[in-house]
Amino acid sequence: MEWNNGKTFTPNFVSPPPHSSSSALLYNCSNYNCNFDHFPEVIDILNLSVQSVMETTTAKKVAVEGEQSVVGGVDQKKKRLSQDQLEALERSFQEEVKLDPDRKMKLSKELGLQPRQIAVWFQNRRARWKTKQLEHLYDTLKQQFDTISKEKHNLQQEVIKLRSMLREQATRNQWSVGYTDVSGEETTVECTSVEILSCNNYIYNNVEDFNQISASAPPFWWGAEATHLPSYP
DNA sequence: TGCCTAACCTATTCACAAA
DNA sequence: TTTGTGAATAGGTTAGGCA
Numbered sequence: 001m002e003w004n005n006g007k008t009f010t011p012n013f014v015s016p017p018p019h020s021s022s023s024a025l026l027y028n029c030s031n032y033n034c035n036f037d038h039f040p041e042v043i044d045i046l047n048l049s050v051q052s053v054m055e056t057t058t059a060k061k062v063a064v065e066g067e068q069s070v071v072g073g074v075d076q077k078k079k080r081l082s083q084d085q086l087e088a089l090e091r092s093f094q095e096e097v098k099l100d101p102d103r104k105m106k107l108s109k110e111l112g113l114q115p116r117q118i119a120v121w122f123q124n125r126r127a128r129w130k131t132k133q134l135e136h137l138y139d140t141l142k143q144q145f146d147t148i149s150k151e152k153h154n155l156q157q158e159v160i161k162l163r164s165m166l167r168e169q170a171t172r173n174q175w176s177v178g179y180t181d182v183s184g185e186e187t188t189v190e191c192t193s194v195e196i197l198s199c200n201n202y203i204y205n206n207v208e209d210f211n212q213i214s215a216s217a218p219p220f221w222w223g224a225e226a227t228h229l230p231s232y233p
Numbered sequence: 234t235g236c237c238t239a240a241c242c243t244a245t246t247c248a249c250a251a252a
Numbered sequence: 253t254t255t256g257t258g259a260a261t262a263g264g265t266t267a268g269g270c271a
Contacts, residue, residue: 079248080258101239116260120259120261121258123241123242124260126241237269238267239266239267242263243265245263247261248258249256249257250255251257
């Protein structure tokens with residue numbers, strides 16, 4: 001899902017609408033509150049010449065007048081949409097978050113709103129939807145973080161506990177285990193009582209392996225390193 | 234290849250309703 | 253009067269068509 005590019009934005013519960021250019025020419029007109037709905041055959045002819053005029057006159061006029069837009073000489077204060085209009089728009093949005101020109105015109109006629117209003121509503125609705133999505137994502141990630149955090153804390157407590165057990169027993173009981181190297185030389189390995197089982201198993205069951213492994217990577221409990229346990233963050 | 238247009242985006246402004 | 257919400261605007265980006 002990408003939000004930085006409208007063209008690639010793909011919500012996870014709907015597919016993007018197929019591009020429809022059949023009424024794309026209406027865009028400029030519909031954007032700026034003129035209405036030729038009842039004269040479809042005229043639209044194509046007029047649009048090319050009208051659109052630039054509309055951009056530089058009506059839009060500017062609306063912008064300059066700020067809080068009031070003027071449609072057909074009638075002042076229209078900014079009004080909230082009615083409940084019925086909102087419900088219809090919401091239904092349409094649930095079907096498809098993107099608004100193709102045909103649907104825009106259809107909704108415009110059905111709801112008695114300017115096509116530009118429909119487009120703006122969808123734009124704002126997408127923005128609100130995105131905010132909700134981000135909030136939801138944040139909650140989910142926070143929940144996961146909390147769970148992992150707890151787990152980490154528990155593991156750290158366990159490590160501390162085991163370390164103290166090791167230290168205690170290491171000071172009480174020093175074990176010395178002897179074995180004969182392949183070379184025939186007597187060698188000793190110091191193990192704590194806690195480690196003794198695995199230590200014994202390692203020595204008595206894997207003497208041949210021992211020489212190979214110890215040459216490259218001796219176990220952490222081996223020799224002088226036996227008292228240095230790996231540190232944990 | 235550069236220009237134009239449609240459609241989208243985010244950020245912001247502004248009007249309105251409710252507390 | 254303040255504040256939250258939503259309609260509308262401003263300005264920017266991208267993709268596709270065309271000369």
